[in-house]
Amino acid sequence: SQELEQSPQSLIVQEGKNLTINCTSSKTLYGLYWYKQKYGEGLIFLMMLQKGGEEKSHEKITAKLDEKKQQSSLHITASQPSHAGIYLCGAGLPGGAQKLVFGQGTRLTINP
Amino acid sequence: NAGVTQTPKFQVLKTGQSMTLQCAQDMNHNSMYWYRQDPGMGLRLIYYSASEGTTDKGEVPNGYNVSRLNKREFSLRLESAAPSQTSVYFCASSRDRNIQYFGAGTRLSVL
Numbered sequence A: 001s002q003e004l005e006q007s008p009q010s011l012i013v014q015e016g017k018n019l020t021i022n023c024t025s026s027k028t029l030y031g032l033y034w035y036k037q038k039y040g041e042g043l044i045f046l047m048m049l050q051k052g053g054e055e056k057s058h059e060k061i062t063a064k065l066d067e068k069k070q071q072s073s074l075h076i077t078a079s080q081p082s083h084a085g086i087y088l089c090g091a092g093l094p095g096g097a098q099k100l101v102f103g104q105g106t107r108l109t110i111n112p
Numbered sequence B: 001n002a003g004v005t006q007t008p009k010f011q012v013l014k015t016g017q018s019m020t021l022q023c024a025q026d027m028n029h030n031s032m033y034w035y036r037q038d039p040g041m042g043l044r045l046i047y048y049s050a051s052e053g054t055t056d057k058g059e060v061p062n063g064y065n066v067s068r069l070n071k072r073e074f075s076l077r078l079e080s081a082a083p084s085q086t087s088v089y090f091c092a093s094s095r096d097r098n099i100q101y102f103g104a105g106t107r108l109s110v111l
Helices: none
Strands: A004-007 A010-014 A019-025 A032-037 A043-049 A055-058 A061-065 A071-076 A085-092 A100-102 A106-111 B004-007 B010-013 B019-025 B031-037 B043-049 B065-068 B074-078 B087-094 B106-110
Touching (some): A010 A019, A100 B043, B019 B031, B031 B074, B043 B065, B043 B074
Antiparallel strands (some): A019 A071
């Protein structure tokens, strides 16, 4: 079965610093989705990557999918308090299924 | 634009009680999903419905039942709640194999 491993599990950075969260799959990824969750709230969609080598950016967040489509990274530049939360990666399953499997999440804390 | 709406937001049950979690979406999506989120385990799929009239088991279906009432609504029922079902439950919807959009969650405690 498809499994996603996120690292680190938690991260504390000082405001203004850059950071990277990784998502590694045991199998080829068929669509990789990044979500953000604030404490006590639902998941907010950030970005979707589908092609090997693909890179997308939104404001100060950049997500990349490696050429082999087994690893993705989420990079935040000049972190702000608004970036704090839990980041989850999700992957589509092969065979046309509509289900996603998720990593365990990375808890990001931004210190002023 | 409400998106995905879940009710209730919080619930406390005693072991053995039953309840239904409600979910409705107003985006005309075909597919709907129920997940549970437990500390350190990410989200795990309980059941999903690829289209109106169909439902399928996910990773952790035991102890749950679902009903796809119509295209908008997808409910999750706990017939006899157990402490192991204490969790945060999320409903999501998507247009076929596209991005899933999530509700705000239901926080359930079973005592």
